[in-house]
Amino acid sequence: MARGALTVVGTGIRIGVQLTPESRAAVDAADELLYVNAEPLGDHWLASLHPRARSLASLYRPGVSREQVYEAIVEAILEPVRAGARICAAFYGHPGVFVRPSHEAVARARAEGHDARMLPAVSAEDCLFADLGVDPALDGCASYDATGFLARPRPVDTTAALVLWQVAAVLEPHAVAAGSHGGNLDVLAARLLELYSPQHEVVLYEASPFPAAPALVERLPLAALPEARPTPQATLYLPPAGTGAAA
Ligand SMILES: C[S@@+](CC[C@H](N)C(=O)[O-])C[C@H]1O[C@@H](n2cnc3c(N)ncnc32)[C@H](O)[C@@H]1O
Structure with missing residues (x-):
């Protein structure tokens, strides 16, 4: 060869x-x-x-x-x-x-x-830190694939920030067609509601691929997550819960 x-x-x-x-x-x-x-x-x-x-x-x-x-x-x-x-x-x-x-x-x-x-490069999380004004050093920050987060339950420190990737395709085993995303958010929301209050603000975030355009930032209470329709590229951000109960 x-x-x-x-x-x-x-x-x-x-x-x-x-x-x-x-x-x-x-x-x-x-x-x-x-x-x-x-x-x-x-x-x-x-x-x-x-x-x-x-x-x-x-x-x-x-x-x-x-x-x-x-x-x-x-x-x-x-x-x-x-x-x-x-x-x-x-x-x-x-x-x-x-x-x-x-x-x-x-x-x-x-x-x-x-x-x-x-070689290293700029990730979506790097853009999130910049666009949402988050410094992961302040409270700490955990990052998971949304499906992996559900598949392998583990202790979650709610006093740290939480970033969940691939949230629109959560629990989808296959590549999905454009427009058919977000169907299992109720399952994800149910797990998060064991950890955070229904009023806890969550952010559906999509960094803009266009240099002159702003990011898409949708802030909603956790209880409203099942009704959300995230874009295929959205990442879910949960700010620290202040005094959090680890579960
Ligand atoms: C297969 S991963 C690829 C991540 C990519 N390698 C990176 O460094 O950002 C796809 C996931 O990255 C996140 N992602 C990709 N593009 C994004 C964007 N423009 N804004 C926010 N999150 C994005 C979403 O969570 C999406 O489901």
């Missing part, structure tokens, strides 16, 4: 303005750029970064299990690496934050004897 190279980069959340110079250099040095993007309007920019840029978005299909999609992405990235190419794989946000195929591609490439590395 030829020896190839893989660099995994993140493109940040805001289209066109959060790619670090270090990551840009990695894109330029690659033979091919493969990318997974959240915002279709960002495709044009990503495609313009490299003469050989290819989207892997078609690997996400409604009804296909997440595991199958992730495996297909890893193999699509590794195929040209195994042929000896220098591949740059770009994921939106930070490539190592709530992204399994990026870590798996790096691990598998290394295990097979290729050079592989991941």
Whole structure:
């Protein structure tokens, strides 16, 4: 097998303005750029970064299990690496934050004897801290995948902030079609109501992908969460509950 190279980069959340110079250099040095993007309007920019840029978005299909999609992405990235190419794989946000195929591609490439590395980038949580004015150092901050938070019950320190990712797809085992998100929020709300009061403010947050546009910030009492219709990219933020009861 030829020896190839893989660099995994993140493109940040805001289209066109959060790619670090270090990551840009990695894109330029690659033979091919493969990318997974959240915002279709960002495709044009990503495609313009490299003469050989290819989207892997078609690997996400409604009804296909997440595991199958992730495996297909890893193999699509590794195929040209195994042929000896220098591949740059770009994921939106930070490539190592709530992204399994990026870590798996790096691990598998290394295990097979290729050079592989991941570069840091701007994640949705970084944007949340900036847009909502949250300093995680003040009270602490726990971050979970919303489905994982329900699947593995554990002590929750309600005096710290809580960030729940992939909230619109909570308890959805498959890739879901656009517009069909948010169906299991009642289950998530029931668990959170064991920990917080019904009046506790929660925030559905979506950082804007557009440099000039503000973030979407929907503040609501926890009791109203089951009726909310979060956007597919929303993250749920719960501020600290002051004097919290750990459960
Ligand atoms: C598969 S993870 C990818 C995270 C990404 N790698 C990052 O660093 O932000 C997708 C989840 O990230 C969060 N997310 C992605 N884009 C976001 C945005 N624009 N605003 C808020 N949260 C976002 C949501 O919780 C979403 O369900």
